[in-house]
Amino acid sequence: MRNKLLLSYLTCFAFFACTNNKNPYANTLGIEPSVVAQIDTAHYTTIKWQDSVLNFGTLKINDSVHLKYTFKNVGKTPLFITQARPSCGCTVTNFPREPIMPGKTGVITATMQSGFHTGEINKSIFVKSNTKNHTNSILIIRGVILPAEKNN
Numbered sequence: 023m024r025n026k027l028l029l030s031y032l033t034c035f036a037f038f039a040c041t042n043n044k045n046p047y048a049n050t051l052g053i054e055p056s057v058v059a060q061i062d063t064a065h066y067t068t069i070k071w072q073d074s075v076l077n078f079g080t081l082k083i084n085d086s087v088h089l090k091y092t093f094k095n096v097g098k099t100p101l102f103i104t105q106a107r108p109s110c111g112c113t114v115t116n117f118p119r120e121p122i123m124p125g126k127t128g129v130i131t132a133t134m135q136s137g138f139h140t141g142e143i144n145k146s147i148f149v150k151s152n153t154k155n156h157t158n159s160i161l162i163i164r165g166v167i168l169p170a171e172k173n174n
Contacts, residue, residue, distance in 0.1 A: 069151060083137075091161050101152065115147055
């Protein structure tokens, strides 16, 4: 009788310990949680971008600009950003590797080096995540790169 009671308590404890885990992908047998989340389409979430288009204004030739794209997980399951790929080699991105829990915000940063190109620019960053409808989001970088000033 005591063994049955102990077994019942342990079963309840294990059940509640598992159900209180806020990240269902935390124990996936050595597979990256973000990989499991991409495959688990039934539990996709929803992302809301604060602003997916940023205009840095003007920039001098061969200068760089740092941009921040803020987003929020407005769904009910953890949000994983699995990729943030810029459209050119002049831009470097950084994105959160840990899950963004429901109701929380995250930031993708981008640093763009103007190089020797001048004029109006329109660059893209392709973001892949475990989100409903579209697993890909496109972030836009806009601005104008001024030519070098001539010394007379």
